[in-house]
Amino acid sequence: MGKFVITKRVNGEFQFNLKAANGQAILASEGYTTKTACDNGIESVRKNAQEDGRFERKDSSNGKYYFNLKATNGQIIGNSEMYESVASRENGIESVKKNAPDAVVEDQTA
Numbered sequence: 262m263g264k265f266v267i268t269k270r271v272n273g274e275f276q277f278n279l280k281a282a283n284g285q286a287i288l289a290s291e292g293y294t295t296k297t298a299c300d301n302g303i304e305s306v307r308k309n310a311q312e313d314g315r316f317e318r319k320d321s322s323n324g325k326y327y328f329n330l331k332a333t334n335g336q337i338i339g340n341s342e343m344y345e346s347v348a349s350r351e352n353g354i355e356s357v358k359k360n361a362p363d364a365v366v367e368d369q370t371a
Contacts, residue, residue, distance in 0.1 A: 263287075263360025265303050267296070269370045275299035279306060279339065279361060287356045288330060288339040296370065303366060305338045306330060310361035316354050326350040330357065 267277045274292030277299055281287050288306065293299040309315040309332055317329040317337075325343040328350055332338050341357075344350040 263356075263364040265306075265364050265366045267299055267303075267366065267368045267370055275370065277303055279357060279364060281356050281360055286342065287353055287360065288341060290339050291337065300366075302338055305332050306357075307361050307364075309333070309338065310357050313354075313358075316357075318350065318354075328354055 263279060263281050265277045265279055267275060269275055270292055272292070274294060275296050275298070276292050277290045278286040279288040290299070290302050290306075293302060309330060315331050317331055319327050319329065321327060321343060323343075325345060326347055326349070327341045327343050329337045329341075330339045341350070341353050344353060
């Protein structure tokens with residue numbers, strides 16, 4: 262089972278990573294000024310990860326591939342690592358779809 266891991270950045274902002282069952286980070290959030298906003302971001306990932314149209318598939322200038330997950334308002338709520346191939350990127354998207362809905366939340370800021 263996947264999990265959302267909440268951490269605090271050096272600048273005091275909260276962020277989360279969605280990790281697959283194997284511990285690999287598959288989605289990273291932006292920085293949030295409050296923990297409540299970070300929690301809301303996690304709920305937005307849970308909701309939006311089930312709709313394929315919310316995944317923005319991108320090619321980077323260095324020939325690698327990544328994706329962004331967007332909310333209904335078009336705001337990016339998470340982005341992926343860089344992948345070597347389109348197939349790997351698609352596997353990453355499928356992993357987010359599979360892991361996000363039931364992922365537990367691990368708060369490492371307490």
